[in-house]
Each structure stands twice: as structure tokens, then as C-alpha cells.
Amino acid sequence: MELFNPQQFENDAGTNVFRDALKRGHEILNERFQANENASNYVLQRALLIDQIVLKIWQPLCSVPKNNTIVLIAVGGYGRGELHPHSDIDLLILSESAMDAEMQNGIENFLRFLWDLRLKVGHSVRTLEECVQEAADDITVATNLIEARLLIGDEPLFQSLQAAIAPNRIWSHKNFFAAKIEEQTQRYLKYNDTTCNLEPNIKESPGGLRDIQMIGWVAKRYFGATTLHDLVQHGFLSEKEYQTLINAQEFLWEIRCHLHLTTKRNEDRLLFEYQRILATAFGYEDDDAGLGVEKLMKRYYRTAKEINTLNDMLLQLFQEAILYANAPAKVYPLNKRFQVCNDFIEVTHDEVFVNYPFALLEIFLLMQQHPKIKGIRAATLRLIIHYNYLIDNVFQQDLRARSLFFEIFRQPQGLTHVLRRMNRYGILAAYIPAFGKIVGQMQYDLFHAYTVDQHTLFVVRYLRRFSLAQFHQEFPFCSKRMQSIPKPELLYLGGFFHDIAKGRGGNHSELGEIEALNFCKAHGLSDNDARLVGWLVRHHLLMSTTAQRQDIDDPDVIKTFAQVVEDTIHLDYLYLLTVADIRATSPDLWNSWKNALFTELYQKTYTILEQDKGHVLDKELHIQNIKKKARRLLLNDADNERISALWKELGDEYFLYSAPHNVAIETQAILNHSNPDIPIVLEREGVKGGTKFIMITRERDYLFAATTYFLEQHNLSIVDAYIVPTQGEYTISGYTILENNKSPGKPISDILQELKQALESDEPEFDIIRRRVPIHLKQFTVPTQVTFTQDHINNHTIIEIISTDRPGVLSRIAQAFVSCEVRVKKAKIGTFGTRVEDFFFITDYNNQALYSADKLDCLRDELARLLDEDVPKKQ
Structure with missing residues (x-):
């Protein structure tokens, strides 16, 4: 069936007629594509359809004067005869010399008619001389002309263009x-x-x-x-x-x-x-x-x-x-299997991989050991791709192959580069079948920016950068810790295996540990080294979850974490892997707040493991130490009794969250504060990219809800919060907020002053925050999940809330707490792509854990109502 019959338009060049023909032609193409999904037929037939339309319009509108030669040429993808459904139609109108007014008017009418048909036409109108000059100056123009196809016009002129842009005239090979x-x-x-x-x-x-x-x-x-x-x-x-x-x-x-x-x-x-x-x-x-x-x-x-x-x-x-066709070959041998020719490595003969299969790994090790090698010669690369089927069970058990593979990880340079090559050419997938399963595997969310295999190689890349002098300024503390690692290759192996069991179902950390242990034992690592790599894989999320989901101001949390880590060597390995893992997950995920958070956890754990040699961190001694240092800073002996009375009212928990200089400043502020109805809002020593502040107010049931509503109205991200009820008339609240690209232009100090004024009201207003949801969030909805855990030791309930991120989500959670008469003691806020994972340590208004089924049901129902309201729908 002919898509377009030119004969039917000989006496009617009306726009509607052509539009109808074009519409019908596209309908036929779409029907055919939906029926057989043959894209090749589609793109070729659409080019043919457009050819017929263009040529039919060209003939009546552009009568060529006898003294002027002109041709119509398809270029680019259209020149190749390939047009996808909405691809641009690129045309070159070429004349031998300058056009007269009649010809220019005809061309304008021609192009206008195409635009009236709603065709997306890219065009250029040039003389032969102009065209050649443009091609000589711009490689893109030259490339388009290489694919030029004559539609209609003087063929000798078209051939003159082809000759003028030939390699012997412009752009040599x-x-x-x-x-x-x-x-x-x-x-x-x-x-x-x-x-x-x-x-x-x-x-x-x-x-x-x-x-x-x-x-x-x-x-x-x-x-x-x-x-x-x-x-x-x-x-x-x-x-x-x-x-x-x-x-x-x-x-x-x-x-x-x-x-x-x-x-x-x-x-x-x-x-x-x-x-x-x-x-x-x-x-x-x-x-x-x-x-x-x-x-x-x-x-x-x-x-x-x-x-x-x-x-x-x-x-x-x-x-x-x-480039090298006429260059003299500079060849020198590396061994009997490989040589270097003009800076590229190659096999000495075509049977190398057949006779020595282990050479499929050896070639990459040689590239690391000889950094002047620029790459692999194409013929050898073809052999690698062809013969990677030789990497079978027998190959994997070959001691030479195992030694070569492990040696690749021990080299001081080139690890990331060769791993990328080995992945691209299928060597990694063949040698480690478990790795082959994660090649090209994606996770459909906004948290992980890369496929699992690419993420894995990025993790190794960032670990390597910690050891290189030219990157020391990126992460100085990581680079310093890297120097204390006795065997960096074990860290790289931990990074390589940490996600190798993703997508299998079950706990990928536990499954990955088994893969790592089997690999290490098969490759001759000592039991201690194998256990370290396996431990890293099993616990690669431990530091991240501890820092972001638990209260690292609580000495018991640090003690528990330290007991798993056991010693400073494990701590160094785990810290470096954690930082590299987060960096490699998404370019925007790492920030100064996370840097401070993980550094704080590292240093607190290091103190226990190294200075205290594993002694139990005593919470009471820790609080006494904070008080002693703060007392020295206050200096005013006359206030000793008032200070002691105030500190008794504040309770021990306040001191767990406060450094001595914070305690001194805030104690003085409270003692000098005459009106307890007016809140005290003080900015603490902050983190780069964020701000910590503390509020001292009368206890109010709506305090957390009002504060989160205010801060989220100002587009500020809350990442950490705690509320400590005291024995007296005060409640102490601490918040950490991040300043990012969503932050307002006004200074944080001004915002905190406005917050203070807002909280002075007996009943501040707060409501559901409704703003435009970013388009990406609409594709990923996370069902709201609410989980309760009872902490009998601290007499509070831990609630974990998982839901879809969107503007004002924390304020919605806080309002549910108000509705169900729940008090927040501590909050750990985490957002992973579009997934919110928040942990709250809560009590009732009598500061008791929640055991009532009615209370728990109230919370679950209210959270579901508020969080599922206006949830973005998948498009």
C-alpha cells in the first residue's frame, strides 16, 4: 500500500489536503508498528512518506529560473532515510550561486507550507561556496553532509558538493x-x-x-x-x-x-x-x-x-x-604472551587465549603494571570478547587465574580502570557469576542513581581515591584513615562484594557475606582476612543505619555499636566503606551533615575502642564530666546554688545532647530569663551546610507540630530533633536543619527569631502543607507503614514510619501525634529518594511508653489518613 499518492494533489495544493494525507500516512505507520513493532520498517517508511510530501510541495512552489541551479537535499538522520515518529526533518537547499528574489520567495513559501503542516523542519539555505566553508569550519556540518541524500534537483551540483567535502579537500581522514x-x-x-x-x-x-x-x-x-x-x-x-x-x-x-x-x-x-x-x-x-x-x-x-x-x-x-596506518610499528615484548605495539597491548599470536586461558586476566594485570599502555589493540579486544566463554568452572579453579585476579586488587594503581574494562568486556560476569547477575540491574527508585554493577565499581573507585595524594583534599579525614589500613585490597574486595547479592530476595548483606567468604577462601586469603571481608559485606549498612536511625548521643547506642565493631581496625574499614557507599549511591546524597554525623559516630566509637580499651561507657560518669566542664566555664560562684537547682530540674537527658560550652551558654540564658512564657531560641555551634538550635519553652502539647510546620513552611529540611521534658516548668527542644538549594534567602538567625515569635502565641496556627509535588515524586509512591517497638529500659515507644516523601510530610506526622496526645522525645529523620524513613521516640503526656491498644490504633489510623491524603498518583 502506497502511503501517499502524489497524483491526487496535482490540482489541489491546499494545506488541509496535505495535512489529511500526512495524518493518514502516520496513522497507517502507527497501526503497522502497533501490530508488529518493527521499528526499522517504521523509520524507513516514515522517511519515504516525508519524501513524497516534500517533493510534491517543492515542485509547484519552486520553479527554478534558467540561470540558476538549485537542489533539495536531505541531511542528518533524514539523509540516512531514517525518521522516527517525531524526528526533525533536516533539509539543505543548495544553489550554485546567489539566489534572486523570485527564488528566495519561492523557498520561503515552500518552508512556510511545511511548517503549516506542523512538520518540524530544520533547514539551511546556502550556496555551494558557503556550504563548503561551513563544513570546513564545523565538524557537525561536515558530518551532516556526509549523510546527504539528493531529493530533487541538479545532480551535477550535488556531486560537486560531494567532491568539495571529500577528505582530500576538507577534514582529512x-x-x-x-x-x-x-x-x-x-x-x-x-x-x-x-x-x-x-x-x-x-x-x-x-x-x-x-x-x-x-x-x-x-x-x-x-x-x-x-x-x-x-x-x-x-x-x-x-x-x-x-x-x-x-x-x-x-x-x-x-x-x-x-x-x-x-x-x-x-x-x-x-x-x-x-x-x-x-x-x-x-x-x-x-x-x-x-x-x-x-x-x-x-x-x-x-x-x-x-x-x-x-x-x-x-x-x-x-x-x-x-592514525597509525603509515606509522612505523614500535613493538616491545612484555612476556611470551603479550607485547606492546605503538603503546597498545596485544597478544603475540591469535592462539594465546586458547593455549593460556588465564591470559584473559593477565592482560588486565599487565595494563596496571605498565601504566604507559594506552589501551588494548582492537584485534586482541575482539579475541577477549570471543574467548571469554573459556572462563568456566575449570578456569575459576585454576590457581594461576585466582592468583592473577587477586593480584589485580593488590596493585597500587589502575584498579578502577581495569575493573571497568573487565565489566564492559564481560570478564567480571564470566569469572564471578554472582557479579554477572547484577550487571544492568536497576532499582526503580530515586535513591539509587546507577545500576548495581555500576554502583559497585563507583564504590571501589571512591575507595581508591582515598589513597591517592591528588584527592586528599576531597575527604581529608578519610584519606588520613586510609593510611592506617594495613591491607587496602581487603577494603576494595569488601566494596566489590557489598551489594553482589542484590535482587535475589532475602537479606543481601548476609547472602553477600557467603559469596565473599567463598571467594576469599578460594583465592587463598587467610582466615582472618577472609573473615574481615565477609564482616564488611555483612555489616556494610551498620554504620549508616546507626548514625541515621539511632540516637548517637546515647552512650548505650555507641556501646552497642562498638561491641559489633570490636576494634579500631574494623572501625576504619567500615567507616571508609560507608562513606564510599553513600557517595557512589547518588551524586547528591552526600552532604556536610552526613559527613559530621558519621565523623561523630566514628570518633565516639574510637574513644571507646582505643582510649578506654573496651571499657563500658558509663552514662552517669559522662553526664558528670559534662557538668564539671560546664561549671568551669560559668565561673560565677555566686550562682552555684541556682545552677545546681536548675540542672536538677533539667534532668540528666539534657546533658547527653549538650557539649559543655552549650550547657554554660544555655544555663546562663535561662538564669537571666525573667519571663518563662517567652521562648528562648539559641543557635548552637553548627555544621557546615546546616544549623543546630535549641529552644527552651514551657511544655506545650503542640510544640513539635508547630515547630515542624514553621520550619517546613520555610523549606528547611529537619534531619534531627529531640524534646526533653524537665522536672520543672521548661521543655528543651533541639533541632538540626539543613541549608540546601531549597533554603530561603534570609539568614537563619532571622528565621529563628520569627520562630520564637510564632511560638509565643498560646495556640499557634498550623495546617497541612500543600505545595506542588515534583514530577519525579509522582512516579514513586511508598505505601505508609507504621511499626511500634517498646523500649522498656528507657520507658518510651519507638515508632518507625515509612511513607512517600513530599512537601510537609514531617508536619503531617507531627499533627497526628497531637491528635493522639503523643509527646515526641527524639526524632531521626531520613529521606532516601522518595522514601521517608523516620524514627520517633515517643511517650504519652505522662511521659510513659504507649501500651494502650487504643492509643496505638489511634496513631496508626491518623498517620495513615494524613500521610495517604493527596499522595501523588503514578502517571
Whole structure:
């Protein structure tokens, strides 16, 4: 069936007629695509449809004068004859010389008519001389012209253009290749040089369609190739590699077609809001094996890795053919299996991997040991990819292979670089099957920014940076602790295995410990070393959860943590792994507040383990020490009795949260305060990027609700809070708030003054905060979960609340506490992507733990009502 019959428009060039034809043509294409999902047919047939429309419009509107030669040329993707549903239509109108007014008017009418049809047309109108000059000045223009396709007009003029932009005239083979390599390098940097971003651009990201186009551009420029299959004829691709490339292109084309049809625009970003829709379109469903969207994305990441690998190999082949074709070969041997040729490592003969399978690991170790090696020669790379099937059970038990793999982790340089290569070429997945299961595995949330395998390699990368002098200023304390690590390779192994059991179900830390122990024992590590690596994997979340979910001002919490850690060596290893793990989870996750929090936990634990040699931290002695130091700072002996009386009223818990200088300042402020109805608000010594402040007020049932409402109204993030009822008329509240890109312009001191004024009211107003929910949050809803735990020792109830993050969520929780007559003693606020995980230590108004079923039911119901109200709906 012909999509568009030019004959029916010979006597009618009306816009509506063409619109109807275009609409019908697109409907037919969409119907065909929905029926068989053949993206190749779609993009080729849409280009044919547009050809017919464009040519039919061109003929009556552009009558060419006898003294002027002009041609209409398709360039870019349209020049290749490939148009996705909403791709731009790039046209070049080329004339031999300057156009007269009649011709300019005709071209304007032609373009206007295309725009009236709502076609997205990119165009340029140039003379031959202008076109050649633009191409000489701009590699992008030159690249577009390489794919030029004559639509209509004077063929000799088109051929003159082709001749004028040939490599012997502009952009020699060498210069063109160098420019395109630099262009790709810069493009990769925009996407963190990884195929594994969770919202990839399927066209521009590493491993995207642009990587395939890159191969085509170089092939066309150097070989005069017209199709990718020509590279098979030239011996640059095997038939199997060609088929892999075409299958990958078809998959990405299918995604792109679905994206364009779903969004009704030229959208190449595979955003969260489209991933579920596309997963359904591809037939992926949620089941015990995982979410349908995760299955789709795993296929995408593995496809992108295949493209990235072939792109790497082919560009290396091109480099050798183009840049080094006439260069004298500088060859020197490394051993009987490998040599270096023009700074690239290669096998000494094609049977190396067949005769010595362990050489599949040896080559990467040699690259670490000889840092001047720039890369792997393409022919050798092809052999690595082809022969990685030799990495089987026999290979994994080969002592030489085990020694080589472990030695890679012990090298002083190049670890991250070779691990990335080994992952890209499938070596890691083959040698460690458990790692193969996490390749391309995503977690469909906003907390984890990368796939599990990419995150793992980033963890190792950040651990390595702690040991390198050029990065000491990034994390000085981590770099200092790194110097005390006796065996860094054990830390790197802990990082490598920490998430290796993700996605299996069950506790991934416990399952990962088993994998790590088996690996270490198989590779000849001592029992002590193996146990350390296994311990790191099992407890890699311990420091994070302790710091962010427990009260590290409580000596009992520190004591319990220290008992698990056991010694300062384990503490150093765990601290460094924790920091690297958080940094590698998401670029925006680490902040100065977390830095201060983990450093504080480290130092308190170190004190117990090192200075006290494991003695139990006594809470009463700790409080007495704080009081003694604060008393020295106060100096005024005349107030001793008043100070003692006040401190008795404040109770012991206040001193657990206060440094001696804070106690001195706040004691003086209370003693000098004449009106207890007016709150005292004092800023404490803060953390970089955040502020700590304390409030001293009369006890009020709504205090926590009013305070959180006020702070959240000012777009401030509360990360820590505690409320200590005293024996007297005061209640002491402490908050830590973060100053981030959502912070207001006014100084924190002004905001705290306004808070003080707001709390002076007998009944301050507070309500549900309603603001626009960011679009990302609408894709991820977390069912509200409320869990109660009774702490009999401290006589309070711990409530864990998991819910969807959105503006004002903490204020909603606080209002539920007011409704159910619950008092907050301590709060630990945590947000992980769109998931809120908050812990509250609560009592009733008599400061007793909550044992009443009615009270607990009230809380559960009220929290569900307030937190599930206006929950963003998935799009």
C-alpha cells in the first residue's frame, strides 16, 4: 500500500489536503508498528512518506529560473532515510550561486507550507561556496553532509558538493576521526561516562544510538561505506558482531518509537515517568523475579553495554587503520604472551587465549603494571570478547587465574580502570557469576542513581581515591584513615562484594557475606582476612543505619555499636566503606551533615575502642564530666546554688545532647530569663551546610507540630530533633536543619527569631502543607507503614514510619501525634529518594511508653489518613 499518492494533489495544493494525507500516512505507520513493532520498517517508511510530501510541495512552489541551479537535499538522520515518529526533518537547499528574489520567495513559501503542516523542519539555505566553508569550519556540518541524500534537483551540483567535502579537500581522514573522537569523549562526560544512568538518553548516552551513528560516520568517511554491513566486507566487523549491532539498534529504535508516540514529541530521554509505560508496551510484567520496569531497563543496560563495547573495538580498529596506518610499528615484548605495539597491548599470536586461558586476566594485570599502555589493540579486544566463554568452572579453579585476579586488587594503581574494562568486556560476569547477575540491574527508585554493577565499581573507585595524594583534599579525614589500613585490597574486595547479592530476595548483606567468604577462601586469603571481608559485606549498612536511625548521643547506642565493631581496625574499614557507599549511591546524597554525623559516630566509637580499651561507657560518669566542664566555664560562684537547682530540674537527658560550652551558654540564658512564657531560641555551634538550635519553652502539647510546620513552611529540611521534658516548668527542644538549594534567602538567625515569635502565641496556627509535588515524586509512591517497638529500659515507644516523601510530610506526622496526645522525645529523620524513613521516640503526656491498644490504633489510623491524603498518583 502506497502511503501517499502524489497524483491526487496535482490540482489541489491546499494545506488541509496535505495535512489529511500526512495524518493518514502516520496513522497507517502507527497501526503497522502497533501490530508488529518493527521499528526499522517504521523509520524507513516514515522517511519515504516525508519524501513524497516534500517533493510534491517543492515542485509547484519552486520553479527554478534558467540561470540558476538549485537542489533539495536531505541531511542528518533524514539523509540516512531514517525518521522516527517525531524526528526533525533536516533539509539543505543548495544553489550554485546567489539566489534572486523570485527564488528566495519561492523557498520561503515552500518552508512556510511545511511548517503549516506542523512538520518540524530544520533547514539551511546556502550556496555551494558557503556550504563548503561551513563544513570546513564545523565538524557537525561536515558530518551532516556526509549523510546527504539528493531529493530533487541538479545532480551535477550535488556531486560537486560531494567532491568539495571529500577528505582530500576538507577534514582529512585523520582530522575527521580525531574530531569525532573528541566529540564522543565530551558527550560521554555529560552522562558521567557511564551507560548506566537511571534515566538514560537513548540517543546521546554512552551505548546509545549516537554510538552506532559514530561508527557509521567514520565508515562512510574512510571507506565510502553506504551501510554498516560494508564493514563486514572490509573485515572490520564479523557477521556475528554486525548482527549484534543491528539487533541492538532495532531494540533502541523500538524504544525510541514508543517514546515519541507516548510523549507526542521528539523525546529521547527514558525518564521514570515513561519507563513503566514502555515496560508494559514491551510485555514485561511484575512478578517474583522483579518489576517489569526493572526487566526492561536491565535489557536496555545490557544492550547499551554491547553497543559501547563494539563502539570501543571498532574505533580502536579505525584508529589503527587511520592514525597509525603509515606509522612505523614500535613493538616491545612484555612476556611470551603479550607485547606492546605503538603503546597498545596485544597478544603475540591469535592462539594465546586458547593455549593460556588465564591470559584473559593477565592482560588486565599487565595494563596496571605498565601504566604507559594506552589501551588494548582492537584485534586482541575482539579475541577477549570471543574467548571469554573459556572462563568456566575449570578456569575459576585454576590457581594461576585466582592468583592473577587477586593480584589485580593488590596493585597500587589502575584498579578502577581495569575493573571497568573487565565489566564492559564481560570478564567480571564470566569469572564471578554472582557479579554477572547484577550487571544492568536497576532499582526503580530515586535513591539509587546507577545500576548495581555500576554502583559497585563507583564504590571501589571512591575507595581508591582515598589513597591517592591528588584527592586528599576531597575527604581529608578519610584519606588520613586510609593510611592506617594495613591491607587496602581487603577494603576494595569488601566494596566489590557489598551489594553482589542484590535482587535475589532475602537479606543481601548476609547472602553477600557467603559469596565473599567463598571467594576469599578460594583465592587463598587467610582466615582472618577472609573473615574481615565477609564482616564488611555483612555489616556494610551498620554504620549508616546507626548514625541515621539511632540516637548517637546515647552512650548505650555507641556501646552497642562498638561491641559489633570490636576494634579500631574494623572501625576504619567500615567507616571508609560507608562513606564510599553513600557517595557512589547518588551524586547528591552526600552532604556536610552526613559527613559530621558519621565523623561523630566514628570518633565516639574510637574513644571507646582505643582510649578506654573496651571499657563500658558509663552514662552517669559522662553526664558528670559534662557538668564539671560546664561549671568551669560559668565561673560565677555566686550562682552555684541556682545552677545546681536548675540542672536538677533539667534532668540528666539534657546533658547527653549538650557539649559543655552549650550547657554554660544555655544555663546562663535561662538564669537571666525573667519571663518563662517567652521562648528562648539559641543557635548552637553548627555544621557546615546546616544549623543546630535549641529552644527552651514551657511544655506545650503542640510544640513539635508547630515547630515542624514553621520550619517546613520555610523549606528547611529537619534531619534531627529531640524534646526533653524537665522536672520543672521548661521543655528543651533541639533541632538540626539543613541549608540546601531549597533554603530561603534570609539568614537563619532571622528565621529563628520569627520562630520564637510564632511560638509565643498560646495556640499557634498550623495546617497541612500543600505545595506542588515534583514530577519525579509522582512516579514513586511508598505505601505508609507504621511499626511500634517498646523500649522498656528507657520507658518510651519507638515508632518507625515509612511513607512517600513530599512537601510537609514531617508536619503531617507531627499533627497526628497531637491528635493522639503523643509527646515526641527524639526524632531521626531520613529521606532516601522518595522514601521517608523516620524514627520517633515517643511517650504519652505522662511521659510513659504507649501500651494502650487504643492509643496505638489511634496513631496508626491518623498517620495513615494524613500521610495517604493527596499522595501523588503514578502517571
